[in-house]
Amino acid sequence: MTKTANDYISGLSGVPAETAKRLHVALMATGGLTDLVKWGHPVYQAGGAVCLLKGAKDHVTFGFWRGTDMLDLDPRMEKGGGKGDMAFIRLRTIDDIDDAQVARLVAKGIELNRLKGDPLK
Known part of the structure:
Protein backbone atom coordinates (compact mmCIF):
# COMPACT_ATOMS: atom_id res chain seq x y z
CA MET A 1 0.00 0.00 0.00
CA THR A 2 1.29 3.45 -0.96
CA LYS A 3 1.87 5.61 2.12
CA THR A 4 3.36 8.89 0.89
CA ALA A 5 3.36 10.98 -2.25
CA ASN A 6 7.02 10.09 -2.74
CA ASP A 7 6.21 6.37 -2.46
CA TYR A 8 3.48 6.79 -5.08
CA ILE A 9 5.76 8.72 -7.44
CA SER A 10 8.62 6.23 -7.04
CA GLY A 11 6.19 3.50 -8.13
CA LEU A 12 5.66 5.19 -11.51
CA SER A 13 7.90 4.63 -14.52
CA GLY A 14 8.94 6.40 -17.70
CA VAL A 15 7.94 9.94 -18.55
CA PRO A 16 5.00 9.97 -16.10
CA ALA A 17 7.45 9.27 -13.27
CA GLU A 18 9.71 12.18 -14.25
CA THR A 19 6.72 14.47 -14.75
CA ALA A 20 5.07 13.52 -11.45
CA LYS A 21 8.33 14.05 -9.55
CA ARG A 22 8.79 17.50 -11.12
CA LEU A 23 5.15 18.45 -10.45
CA HIS A 24 5.39 17.33 -6.82
CA VAL A 25 8.46 19.55 -6.33
CA ALA A 26 6.63 22.52 -7.91
CA LEU A 27 3.56 21.93 -5.73
CA MET A 28 5.50 21.70 -2.49
CA ALA A 29 7.49 24.84 -3.44
CA THR A 30 4.27 26.87 -3.47
CA GLY A 31 4.17 26.68 0.33
CA GLY A 32 1.09 26.08 2.41
CA GLY A 48 -9.45 21.29 2.17
CA ALA A 49 -8.52 19.42 -0.99
CA VAL A 50 -6.93 21.71 -3.59
CA CYS A 51 -5.38 19.46 -6.23
CA LEU A 52 -4.09 16.02 -7.06
CA LEU A 53 -1.65 14.27 -9.30
CA LYS A 54 -2.28 10.89 -10.84
CA GLY A 55 0.02 8.93 -13.11
CA ALA A 56 -1.32 7.45 -16.34
CA LYS A 57 0.33 5.50 -19.15
CA ASP A 58 1.54 8.53 -21.10
CA HIS A 59 0.80 11.56 -18.89
CA VAL A 60 0.18 12.86 -15.38
CA THR A 61 -3.24 14.19 -14.52
CA PHE A 62 -2.99 17.45 -12.57
CA GLY A 63 -6.52 17.88 -11.19
CA PHE A 64 -8.29 20.57 -9.19
CA TRP A 65 -11.41 20.03 -7.09
CA ARG A 66 -12.63 23.54 -7.86
CA GLY A 67 -11.29 23.40 -11.40
CA THR A 68 -14.48 24.49 -13.15
CA ASP A 69 -14.03 27.84 -11.38
CA MET A 70 -10.50 27.99 -12.82
CA LEU A 71 -11.02 27.10 -16.49
CA ASP A 72 -10.06 30.60 -17.62
CA LEU A 73 -6.67 30.42 -15.83
CA ASP A 74 -5.13 27.83 -18.15
CA PRO A 75 -6.25 26.92 -21.68
CA ARG A 76 -5.15 23.31 -21.10
CA MET A 77 -7.72 22.86 -18.30
CA GLU A 78 -10.43 20.29 -19.15
CA LYS A 79 -13.67 19.74 -17.26
CA GLY A 80 -13.91 16.43 -15.46
CA GLY A 81 -16.56 13.93 -16.47
CA GLY A 82 -18.22 13.59 -13.09
CA LYS A 83 -20.82 15.59 -11.20
CA GLY A 84 -18.44 17.80 -9.24
CA ASP A 85 -16.36 20.84 -10.05
CA MET A 86 -13.24 18.84 -10.97
CA ALA A 87 -11.12 19.96 -13.91
CA PHE A 88 -7.65 18.84 -14.90
CA ILE A 89 -4.59 19.34 -17.08
CA ARG A 90 -2.77 16.46 -18.78
CA LEU A 91 0.96 16.91 -18.34
CA ARG A 92 2.87 14.84 -20.89
CA THR A 93 6.44 15.98 -20.16
CA ILE A 94 8.32 17.97 -17.55
CA ASP A 95 8.35 20.84 -20.08
CA ASP A 96 4.58 21.16 -19.53
CA ILE A 97 5.25 22.29 -15.94
CA ASP A 98 5.74 26.00 -15.30
CA ASP A 99 6.42 26.76 -11.64
CA ALA A 100 4.79 30.20 -11.81
CA GLN A 101 1.64 28.75 -13.40
CA VAL A 102 1.49 25.94 -10.84
CA ALA A 103 1.75 28.57 -8.10
CA ARG A 104 -1.06 30.66 -9.67
CA LEU A 105 -3.36 27.66 -9.98
CA VAL A 106 -2.66 26.49 -6.44
CA ALA A 107 -3.17 30.00 -5.04
CA LYS A 108 -6.56 30.19 -6.78
CA GLY A 109 -7.52 26.75 -5.45
CA ILE A 110 -6.62 27.81 -1.92
CA GLU A 111 -8.52 31.08 -2.30
CA LEU A 112 -11.61 29.21 -3.50
CA ASN A 113 -11.40 26.88 -0.49
CA ARG A 114 -11.29 29.93 1.81
CA LEU A 115 -14.38 31.36 0.11
CA LYS A 116 -16.38 28.16 -0.34
CA GLY A 117 -14.99 25.70 2.22
CA ASP A 118 -13.56 22.23 1.78
CA PRO A 119 -14.84 20.83 -1.53
CA LEU A 120 -15.01 17.33 -0.04
CA LYS A 121 -17.46 18.28 2.73
Missing part, protein backbone atom coordinates in the same frame (compact mmCIF):
# COMPACT_ATOMS: atom_id res chain seq x y z
CA LEU A 33 0.16 22.71 0.90
CA THR A 34 0.28 19.41 2.72
CA ASP A 35 0.33 16.16 0.80
CA LEU A 36 -1.13 12.78 1.54
CA VAL A 37 -2.15 9.74 -0.44
CA LYS A 38 -5.91 9.38 -0.69
CA TRP A 39 -7.85 7.25 -3.15
CA GLY A 40 -4.55 5.73 -4.24
CA HIS A 41 -2.81 8.91 -5.43
CA PRO A 42 -1.31 12.12 -4.00
CA VAL A 43 -3.75 14.80 -2.85
CA TYR A 44 -2.58 18.29 -1.89
CA GLN A 45 -4.55 20.23 0.72
CA ALA A 46 -4.87 23.72 2.21
CA GLY A 47 -8.20 24.45 3.87
Whole structure:
Protein backbone atom coordinates (compact mmCIF):
# COMPACT_ATOMS: atom_id res chain seq x y z
CA MET A 1 0.00 0.00 0.00
CA THR A 2 1.29 3.45 -0.96
CA LYS A 3 1.87 5.61 2.12
CA THR A 4 3.36 8.89 0.89
CA ALA A 5 3.36 10.98 -2.25
CA ASN A 6 7.02 10.09 -2.74
CA ASP A 7 6.21 6.37 -2.46
CA TYR A 8 3.48 6.79 -5.08
CA ILE A 9 5.76 8.72 -7.44
CA SER A 10 8.62 6.23 -7.04
CA GLY A 11 6.19 3.50 -8.13
CA LEU A 12 5.66 5.19 -11.51
CA SER A 13 7.90 4.63 -14.52
CA GLY A 14 8.94 6.40 -17.70
CA VAL A 15 7.94 9.94 -18.55
CA PRO A 16 5.00 9.97 -16.10
CA ALA A 17 7.45 9.27 -13.27
CA GLU A 18 9.71 12.18 -14.25
CA THR A 19 6.72 14.47 -14.75
CA ALA A 20 5.07 13.52 -11.45
CA LYS A 21 8.33 14.05 -9.55
CA ARG A 22 8.79 17.50 -11.12
CA LEU A 23 5.15 18.45 -10.45
CA HIS A 24 5.39 17.33 -6.82
CA VAL A 25 8.46 19.55 -6.33
CA ALA A 26 6.63 22.52 -7.91
CA LEU A 27 3.56 21.93 -5.73
CA MET A 28 5.50 21.70 -2.49
CA ALA A 29 7.49 24.84 -3.44
CA THR A 30 4.27 26.87 -3.47
CA GLY A 31 4.17 26.68 0.33
CA GLY A 32 1.09 26.08 2.41
CA LEU A 33 0.16 22.71 0.90
CA THR A 34 0.28 19.41 2.72
CA ASP A 35 0.33 16.16 0.80
CA LEU A 36 -1.13 12.78 1.54
CA VAL A 37 -2.15 9.74 -0.44
CA LYS A 38 -5.91 9.38 -0.69
CA TRP A 39 -7.85 7.25 -3.15
CA GLY A 40 -4.55 5.73 -4.24
CA HIS A 41 -2.81 8.91 -5.43
CA PRO A 42 -1.31 12.12 -4.00
CA VAL A 43 -3.75 14.80 -2.85
CA TYR A 44 -2.58 18.29 -1.89
CA GLN A 45 -4.55 20.23 0.72
CA ALA A 46 -4.87 23.72 2.21
CA GLY A 47 -8.20 24.45 3.87
CA GLY A 48 -9.45 21.29 2.17
CA ALA A 49 -8.52 19.42 -0.99
CA VAL A 50 -6.93 21.71 -3.59
CA CYS A 51 -5.38 19.46 -6.23
CA LEU A 52 -4.09 16.02 -7.06
CA LEU A 53 -1.65 14.27 -9.30
CA LYS A 54 -2.28 10.89 -10.84
CA GLY A 55 0.02 8.93 -13.11
CA ALA A 56 -1.32 7.45 -16.34
CA LYS A 57 0.33 5.50 -19.15
CA ASP A 58 1.54 8.53 -21.10
CA HIS A 59 0.80 11.56 -18.89
CA VAL A 60 0.18 12.86 -15.38
CA THR A 61 -3.24 14.19 -14.52
CA PHE A 62 -2.99 17.45 -12.57
CA GLY A 63 -6.52 17.88 -11.19
CA PHE A 64 -8.29 20.57 -9.19
CA TRP A 65 -11.41 20.03 -7.09
CA ARG A 66 -12.63 23.54 -7.86
CA GLY A 67 -11.29 23.40 -11.40
CA THR A 68 -14.48 24.49 -13.15
CA ASP A 69 -14.03 27.84 -11.38
CA MET A 70 -10.50 27.99 -12.82
CA LEU A 71 -11.02 27.10 -16.49
CA ASP A 72 -10.06 30.60 -17.62
CA LEU A 73 -6.67 30.42 -15.83
CA ASP A 74 -5.13 27.83 -18.15
CA PRO A 75 -6.25 26.92 -21.68
CA ARG A 76 -5.15 23.31 -21.10
CA MET A 77 -7.72 22.86 -18.30
CA GLU A 78 -10.43 20.29 -19.15
CA LYS A 79 -13.67 19.74 -17.26
CA GLY A 80 -13.91 16.43 -15.46
CA GLY A 81 -16.56 13.93 -16.47
CA GLY A 82 -18.22 13.59 -13.09
CA LYS A 83 -20.82 15.59 -11.20
CA GLY A 84 -18.44 17.80 -9.24
CA ASP A 85 -16.36 20.84 -10.05
CA MET A 86 -13.24 18.84 -10.97
CA ALA A 87 -11.12 19.96 -13.91
CA PHE A 88 -7.65 18.84 -14.90
CA ILE A 89 -4.59 19.34 -17.08
CA ARG A 90 -2.77 16.46 -18.78
CA LEU A 91 0.96 16.91 -18.34
CA ARG A 92 2.87 14.84 -20.89
CA THR A 93 6.44 15.98 -20.16
CA ILE A 94 8.32 17.97 -17.55
CA ASP A 95 8.35 20.84 -20.08
CA ASP A 96 4.58 21.16 -19.53
CA ILE A 97 5.25 22.29 -15.94
CA ASP A 98 5.74 26.00 -15.30
CA ASP A 99 6.42 26.76 -11.64
CA ALA A 100 4.79 30.20 -11.81
CA GLN A 101 1.64 28.75 -13.40
CA VAL A 102 1.49 25.94 -10.84
CA ALA A 103 1.75 28.57 -8.10
CA ARG A 104 -1.06 30.66 -9.67
CA LEU A 105 -3.36 27.66 -9.98
CA VAL A 106 -2.66 26.49 -6.44
CA ALA A 107 -3.17 30.00 -5.04
CA LYS A 108 -6.56 30.19 -6.78
CA GLY A 109 -7.52 26.75 -5.45
CA ILE A 110 -6.62 27.81 -1.92
CA GLU A 111 -8.52 31.08 -2.30
CA LEU A 112 -11.61 29.21 -3.50
CA ASN A 113 -11.40 26.88 -0.49
CA ARG A 114 -11.29 29.93 1.81
CA LEU A 115 -14.38 31.36 0.11
CA LYS A 116 -16.38 28.16 -0.34
CA GLY A 117 -14.99 25.70 2.22
CA ASP A 118 -13.56 22.23 1.78
CA PRO A 119 -14.84 20.83 -1.53
CA LEU A 120 -15.01 17.33 -0.04
CA LYS A 121 -17.46 18.28 2.73
